[in-house]
Amino acid sequence: MPETEVLEGSVRSRNGEVRAESVTEREDLFDETYKEKDGPKPPMIIVWKNVILMTLLHIGAVYGIFLLPSARMLTLAWSVICFLISALGVTAGVHRLWSHKSYKASLPLRIFLAFANSMAFENDIFEWSRDHRVHHKFSETDADPHNAVRGFFFSHIGWLLVRKHPDVIEKGKKIDLSDLKADKVVMFQRKYYKISVVLMCFTVPTLVPWYLWGENFWVSYFVPGLLRYAVVLNSTWLVNSAAHMWGNRPYDVNIYPRENKLVILTTIGEGFHNYHHTFPYDYATSEFGCKMNLTTCFINFMCFLGLAKDCKTVAPEIVLARAQRTGDGSARNRSG
Numbered sequence: 611m612p613e614t615e616v617l618e619g620s621v622r623s624r625n626g627e628v629r630a631e632s633v634t635e636r637e638d639l640f641d642e643t644y645k646e647k648d649g650p651k652p653p654m655i656i657v658w659k660n661v662i663l664m665t666l667l668h669i670g671a672v673y674g675i676f677l678l679p680s681a682r683m684l685t686l687a688w689s690v691i692c693f694l695i696s697a698l699g700v701t702a703g704v705h706r707l708w709s710h711k712s713y714k715a716s717l718p719l720r721i722f723l724a725f726a727n728s729m730a731f732e733n734d735i736f737e738w739s740r741d742h743r744v745h746h747k748f749s750e751t752d753a754d755p756h757n758a759v760r761g762f763f764f765s766h767i768g769w770l771l772v773r774k775h776p777d778v779i780e781k782g783k784k785i786d787l788s789d790l791k792a793d794k795v796v797m798f799q800r801k802y803y804k805i806s807v808v809l810m811c812f813t814v815p816t817l818v819p820w821y822l823w824g825e826n827f828w829v830s831y832f833v834p835g836l837l838r839y840a841v842v843l844n845s846t847w848l849v850n851s852a853a854h855m856w857g858n859r860p861y862d863v864n865i866y867p868r869e870n871k872l873v874i875l876t877t878i879g880e881g882f883h884n885y886h887h888t889f890p891y892d893y894a895t896s897e898f899g900c901k902m903n904l905t906t907c908f909i910n911f912m913c914f915l916g917l918a919k920d921c922k923t924v925a926p927e928i929v930l931a932r933a934q935r936t937g938d939g940s941a942r943n944r945s946g
Contacts, residue, residue: 699726
């Protein structure tokens, strides 16, 4: 599998060639120069439409739980498949590929990940990547969209129920998004996002069980449809909330993100969060490769098929040195 070792200040390929890209200039590295504005915080403005929609979604998901015993085994298996596709649209797609540019994907793989991202329905690739780069660059400040300093509820779901802090909007306008604008798959998905969500997030998950093996339409809609969607959302949100609050910090004790085993499991590999915020350009988001990391296994398989390449990794000696210099002393246990 083609890989690229990331060293401090440069990106070095396996053959020793040093590229022009400097990791210190990336938009996903923390900006030490940002200072929060003095004075009172702006008032919190509730977006009632989002409150109502999220409430209805979770009521529907709870109802879906009660329908689980009546669902056919094929429907349950299909729900898991839809969950995995949705999750990959977030983890391998909008997160590791488009937000962090940690590997390169061919056109067929980018198209698949774009459809998978629409199945996840967490904002289009362009907007998700913009907000995520802002999150990394201004983590745990007023410019962070889901600032964990504001508490679990806010960082988990509350940030979607209120207007963004003015600093989030201001910094989002200044983030370099030229790579996303140049990607025709990203811009096509953005243009037709609403249609793609209706098709991928709700229509396909519902119609497949109903049409192919005669599942009850009600069960098809509430189990692989709404329940699966709610599980995907909350799994992703746990990265913003739980993984910024609970767990150890073997790589950098000075930042909020933690290594959280629950989040590792629920997000197919995204819970190695202290590592990820320390080395956001690593395609595996972990120093342990495929261990407890289905997304990394998927990317590796895509490389094997020739659909992905140039996976960026961090040299082991750099990881070890960083853990010894800024970690919390739990390095010996960091693999779980």
